[in-house]
Amino acid sequence: MDLIGQIREKAQKYQKTIVLPEGTEERTLKAADILVGDTIAKIILLGNKNEIEKLSEKFGLNNISKATIVDPMDHEKKDAYIDTLVEMRKKKGLQRDDAVKLMEDPLYLAAMMVKMGDADGEVAGADNATGDVLRPAFQIVKTKPGISVVSGAFFMILKDKTYGENGMMVFADCAVHPNPTAEELAEIAVETGKTTRAIGGFEPRIAMLSFSTKGSAKHEMVDKVVKATELAKAMATDMKIDGELQSDAAIVPAIGEKKAKGSEIAGKANVLVFPTLETGNIAYKLVQRLAGAEAVGPVLQGMAAPINDLSRGCSVEDIVSLVAITCNQAAAE
Secondary structure: OOHHHHHHHHHHHHOOEEEEOOOOOHHHHHHHHHHHHOOOOEEEEEOOHHHHHHHHHHOOOOOHHHOEEEOOOOOOOHHHHHHHHHHHHHHHOOOHHHHHHHHOOHHHHHHHHHHOOOOOEEEEOOOOOHHHHHHHHHHHHOEOOOOOOOEEEEEEEOOOOOOOEOOEEEEEOOOOOOOOOHHHHHHHHHHHHHHHHHHHOOOOEEEEEOOOOOOOOOOHHHHHHHHHHHHHHHHOOOOEEEEEEOHHHHHOHHHHHHHOOOOOOOOOOOEEEOOOHHHHHHHHHHHHHHOOOEEEEEEEEOEOOOEEEOOOOOOHHHHHHHHHHHHHHHHHO
């Protein structure tokens, strides 16, 4: 069974509740129909019930009646959510009238449902920009205790099975933070290791990438990776982490042995941590296009509860898969 099949099968066992704030968006509705029909997750759709039912009939969907529909304009917990938001944001000067408007916004409502434990996770972005999805998440759900940065990991499924974990690798950060500090880069590495375990189901071998291998070049960007490697090792003594490594030294055994003799990771890495978002984003897209790899993600890391962002060009299957991933993250938490 492939990775996505394994993820969906595990999600069926967990039966987590995922809120989909874009409840009247066509692909989201079709994905919800599959998700509840295949019992991958319990689904909450946000939107007007009559509109969702009409659209469901129009698209020929048979399982939407099994989902929970919550109207952002009128539901039993609206006042309680508004009160909670006012209390949370009072130091920022949030007034009740403004809180009412925010809680009628499906993206803010979805984040509050996750915060209050009424949903285990959220998936959005089919019809909204990343910034619009993440803003309420940062304001309401926030990051994990002790974590200062959110990042995005991609599971790269390669045709050449000699690389990574039988052809599977994890790349980060490829989606969120432009230029992390050494401390933030260390957090990204450790969180990516946890994501690898929770979703990939294998032990991470983490390479901290640079244009230098073990002191072959001198530069402040290299120094950042060296420091991040030391910090990450101290943060996660149960994970195998090494750096700084060039990409070829990280994934090709002969080159790893030559450039970083004695390293547990060199030539055997299955997790690649990039020094900047620029390098990570460029790398995953090149591997996806030139090597024909399947890129699954981004999986957002570092949030106090799982909230994941879709591409606006996503397919129905992409939504189903990301909901299943979110269920796996929720179970790991």
